[in-house]
Amino acid sequence: MLTQFLTQFTLAAAPVADGEAGPIQTIVQNFGLDSGFFFGQVVNFLIVAALLYFFAFRPILRTVNERQTKIEDGLRYSEEMKAKLADAEKSHEETLRKASVEAQEILKEAKAQASQLIETKSEEARAKAEDIIQRGELSLAAERKKMLDEVQGEVTRLVVATTRKVLDRELSDAEKSSFSDRAASELTESLR
Amino acid sequence: MRKNPRARKLAVRLLALCRDGEGQLSPDRIDEVLAALRVKPPRNHREVLHYLSFLAEREIAASTARVVSGGELSPQTIEQIRSRFSDKYGRTIAVDSRRDPSMIAGTRVQVGDDVYEISIPARLSAIAGADR
Numbered sequence: 662m663l664t665q666f667l668t669q670f671t672l673a674a675a676p677v678a679d680g681e682a683g684p685i686q687t688i689v690q691n692f693g694l695d696s697g698f699f700f701g702q703v704v705n706f707l708i709v710a711a712l713l714y715f716f717a718f719r720p721i722l723r724t725v726n727e728r729q730t731k732i733e734d735g736l737r738y739s740e741e742m743k744a745k746l747a748d749a750e751k752s753h754e755e756t757l758r759k760a761s762v763e764a765q766e767i768l769k770e771a772k773a774q775a776s777q778l779i780e781t782k783s784e785e786a787r788a789k790a791e792d793i794i795q796r797g798e799l800s801l802a803a804e805r806k807k808m809l810d811e812v813q814g815e816v817t818r819l820v821v822a823t824t825r826k827v828l829d830r831e832l833s834d835a836e837k838s839s840f841s842d843r844a845a846s847e848l849t850e851s852l853r
Numbered sequence: 854m855r856k857n858p859r860a861r862k863l864a865v866r867l868l869a870l871c872r873d874g875e876g877q878l879s880p881d882r883i884d885e886v887l888a889a890l891r892v893k894p895p896r897n898h899r900e901v902l903h904y905l906s907f908l909a910e911r912e913i914a915a916s917t918a919r920v921v922s923g924g925e926l927s928p929q930t931i932e933q934i935r936s937r938f939s940d941k942y943g944r945t946i947a948v949d950s951r952r953d954p955s956m957i958a959g960t961r962v963q964v965g966d967d968v969y970e971i972s973i974p975a976r977l978s979a980i981a982g983a984d985r
Contacts, residue, residue: 821977828973829957837924840958844971845922845930848962849937851969 860897864904871909877945878912915965917947923956923972938964 688694832840870886873879895901918938920926931948938946946964959972 817981821981825957825974825977832958834924837958838926839924840973841922841924841960842927842930844958844960845920845926845934845962847971848960848969849933852937852941 857897857900860895860900861904863895863901864908867901867905868908868912875945877916878909883909911965915942916944917949917964919963920948920950920960921953921956921963922950922960923953923958925952926950926960934962938962 689696867886867890868878871878871883873882890898890902918934920931920934931950935946935948942964955974957973959970959975961968961970961972961975963969
């Protein structure tokens with residue numbers, strides 16, 4: 662770029678014809694440009710530009726680049742973190758879903774087992790109750806039969822004793838003799 | 854009691870001597886046998902007498918109808934008992950009759966170990982026994 666500028670400047674500074682000033686020379690003459698001073702200004706400018714470039718612009722650019730790199734790294738890290746967070750959330754949700762399913766299955770199984778246990782225990786309790794009732798009824802019936810037998814035996818004993826006393830008192834000696842004779846006759850008849 | 858076959862055999866022979874011509878035990882013959890034993894007792898006379906008593910009791914019981922009645926039995930009835938039981942056992946059966954007021958009414962005849970009874974206590978006992 663500087664080379665191109667110098668080339669153009671050289672061409673503009675060259676005389677077009679003898680005794681006729683070129684455009685550059687015309688500009689220089691019109692503006693009162695001192696070439697030595699101008700050149701010194703250019704060199705001064707270049708030095709200042711070089712100093713600014715090397716000691717100000719490049720460190721700033723480097724700092725900016727570093728900041729940009731850090732920001733990009735931070736953004737990338739953030740994106741990675743977001744992705745990881747999303748994965749973690751997804752994994753967490755999956756784990757929660759699996760845990761929920763397992764919990765539901767365990768709860769369902771526990772309910773089934775509890776229902777079966779309740780049914781079994783109820784059946785056992787019912788069988789025991791029936792057995793107790795049956796044994797109670799049997800015991801009650803046996804006790805009742807024993808009591809009835811005792812009452813019946815006592816009544817029979819009383820009837821027999823009363824009958825014996827009544828017969829002993831009511832039968833006359835003649836009737837007793839008659840009955841004894843008939844009994845003896847029956848005995849002898851039964852011997853045949 | 855210890856068994857002594859020799860004493861038992863002698864008792865059986867002495868019991869045969871106690872019978873009369875009809876094969877019945879005679880008190881007179883029994884007195885004669887006992888008198889003879891008193892004069893000349895055998896060596897084991899206690900056992901012989903015991904056996905003789907036992908055999909005589911058994912024979913008397915087997916040839917005697919012990920009749921127990923609640924009321925007084927008529928002579929015809931007693932004779933009927935004697936003849937019927939003699940026919941049944943094939944030997945002469947004597948009748949030993951007595952009255953037992955506790956029997957109320959009825960008759961029981963016992964010949965040896967056989968007992969025949971028709972009486973009010975027996976019927977009542979049967980009723981009470983059947984009820985149990």
